Amino acid sequence: MRRDIFQAIADPTRRAIIALIAMQAMTPNAIADNFDTTRQSVSKHLRILTECELVRQEQQGREIYYSLEIDKMKEVDEWLNQFRKIWEIRYNQLDDVLSTLKKQKK
Amino acid sequence: MKNDLQFDFTVDKPAKTVYITREFDADLSLVWDAYTKQEILDQWWAPKPWSSKTKVMNFEVGGRRFYAMVSPEGLERWSVQKYTSITPKSNFKIFNSFADKDENPELPGSEWDLSFSEQNGTTKVSVTIYNDSLERMEKMIEMGFKEGFTMTLNGLEELLASLSGK
Numbered sequence: 001m002r003r004d005i006f007q008a009i010a011d012p013t014r015r016a017i018i019a020l021i022a023m024q025a026m027t028p029n030a031i032a033d034n035f036d037t038t039r040q041s042v043s044k045h046l047r048i049l050t051e052c053e054l055v056r057q058e059q060q061g062r063e064i065y066y067s068l069e070i071d072k073m074k075e076v077d078e079w080l081n082q083f084r085k086i087w088e089i090r091y092n093q094l095d096d097v098l099s100t101l102k103k104q105k106k
Numbered sequence: 107m108k109n110d111l112q113f114d115f116t117v118d119k120p121a122k123t124v125y126i127t128r129e130f131d132a133d134l135s136l137v138w139d140a141y142t143k144q145e146i147l148d149q150w151w152a153p154k155p156w157s158s159k160t161k162v163m164n165f166e167v168g169g170r171r172f173y174a175m176v177s178p179e180g181l182e183r184w185s186v187q188k189y190t191s192i193t194p195k196s197n198f199k200i201f202n203s204f205a206d207k208d209e210n211p212e213l214p215g216s217e218w219d220l221s222f223s224e225q226n227g228t229t230k231v232s233v234t235i236y237n238d239s240l241e242r243m244e245k246m247i248e249m250g251f252k253e254g255f256t257m258t259l260n261g262l263e264e265l266l267a268s269l270s271g272k
Contacts, residue, residue: 083117084115085153087115087126087128088113089153089154090150090151090152090153091150093149093150093154094140094150095111095130095131096150098132098136098137098140099131099132101136101139101140102132102136105136
């Protein structure tokens, strides 16, 4: 099942995990140390993030390290930015229209 | 001047809701007119170089606005906005859906709630957009905007950056 990328970032714990591994690749244990939840719950979050291809796993010796897929994160960001931009431009245009209308009234 | 005016844009994915709040340097009745009168709406609704073309608009409960976003190449993306509730100069609600040129809606749509308030000559508009499905929310962007529109936006951004650098 292909997961929705936005569902992945909707959860606060997953967002915190993303923020953590954005700095450096980390093992599941090291990630779990930063949270009050169980190791199991962190594993579940990591699995969802992996399925969404937001993080990637890398085997180093006996440990698995998780790191962030920067390009995938950019996609999310771009999508939201596009929508935001539409409204920004639309409203800047409204500013101009309002200021013209105000002058006409006088 | 524009920098003093508040602009908030929040996307709440789990709630499938987008919140957009903006202040305008104009009194309430003027801003209300800008949202509810066809001839003013068409002047600002479509981000340039797209234009907004309203074919039908009757601003009353049960009424609708049937309009298109028109690309510079003449490509038309139609939508219907049904007015489901109106409290004059305070709030109105819309059921928004994409449509074909014959006004057949593509469901599901989205529910819009627009609130207006004025303080010291500044009018605040809060827009809430609720989507039935996440896919629909993503489609809001993709439809009509993905190719031509965002490329235009990127071009615009570069242009502005180069202009302000001078």
